[in-house]
Structure formats: structure tokens, C-alpha cells
Amino acid sequence: MTDPSHSAAGLLDNVRCLLFDFDGPLCGLFAGHPAEVVAERMVAWLEERGLDFYAGAAPTDPMEVLRDAGHKLGEQDVARLEEFLTGEEVAAVDAAEPTPDADRVVRALAAGGVRLAVASNNGRAAVAHYLDRRGLTAYFGDRLHGRAADPALMKPHPDSVRRALRSAGTAPAEALMVGDSATDFQAADQLGIPFLGFAKSPRHDLALRHAGATHTISAWRPLLTALAPA
Structure with missing residues (x-):
């Protein structure tokens, strides 16, 4: 993986807005409320309703x-399932694990005048609940963008990333997207937004690079180093 702080610093040149994916770069949402269990509950929810x-x-x-x-399924049933998933995600926040140094990066970026936004496939309510628990809401304001009602608009579709960019009033070339999946890269790439992959393991790094990402970090420390006052 490419972790040198000077590489991270180069990506921050002229950046006016940083767009975070949520689950991964900011926290491990399902650390104490496993995603596999949530998926099982969703399938059980469908079975109970004959769907x-x-x-x-x-x-x-x-x-x-x-x-x-x-x-x-039809639109109404999809909306009900999405609401069920959002409830599971909000519940997961209470046992979520903050990604090491993520809170410090948020504060350092904001102190440097960088606008912050979230573009996530998770529900907005879960994102807002997590940031509130961590005391980070003020750094993002209303620039929190979760999945749309239509699942087809989840990343790699650029919908949430486009909404986040618009809410920050920033041009694509002046933004940086940080995400941990190929779909994050693909969504950013469609809009011409520079991308920094957050790869917690060699497997994630390989997947990001296979998708086309050229810059990755395995932890926030290099970016903190780049943000430190000279």
C-alpha cells in the first residue's frame, strides 16, 4: 500500500471539500451488530410478508x-424494506467502532477550512446519529447524504456523491473522495472527483487498485501527518 505522508499531502493540494464514505473511513458501523445478521433479518422480514x-x-x-x-419488488415494498434496514443501521451505531484517528482528521480538516460531507450507501439517519454521538455534527452541517429511495441509485451510481458535492458548493476538481470500496471509486470517477482509497487490508487495497484507484492509505495517520502544522 502507498502510505507516505507526502503522497497524501499532494492529494490535499487545492482541496476545498472532502467527501467521506461513512462505513469504513469514519467507523466500522456493523462491528457490534454484524452485517450478516442484518441481512438475515431482512430476508426474514421478506419471508414474513410473503415477499x-x-x-x-x-x-x-x-x-x-x-x-x-x-x-x-414494487416501490412500496422496497421503501418498507429500506426503512427496516435504516432502523437496523441506527441500532448498529450504538456498537459501532470509530475508525482510529478519523475524528482527529475531521477536526483537522475543518480547522484548515476544508468543507466536509458524507456520501454513503447507508441511511442518512444512521450517519447523523453516529456523528451526533461522536460530537462531529457541526463539522458537517447538513451535508450528509445517504442512499436514495431507489436502490439503483446507490453507489457505484454517483447520486449520493453528486448530492454531497452540490451541498458543499464545490467543483469536482476541488474535491477529494475517500472511500473503501470499488463502488466508491467508480462513483467519484464518473464525476471526475479525485479519489483516495481507504484500505484496511491488502485484500481491500487490491480491490481498490483493480477498480482503478491509484492512491490508497491503510490508516488515517499519513493524512494527519500531512495536515500537521509545519
């Missing part, structure tokens, strides 16, 4: 269950 469409094994990723529902 189950899986003939075989269902996905263990809640987002994949929601995506599949978007293809198989």
Missing part, C-alpha cells in the same frame, strides 16, 4: 439484499 424471492442462499450483505429487492 421472499430467493430460491437459494441469500446474500450476507444488507446492501445486496436491498439491491435485489429493488429489482424484484
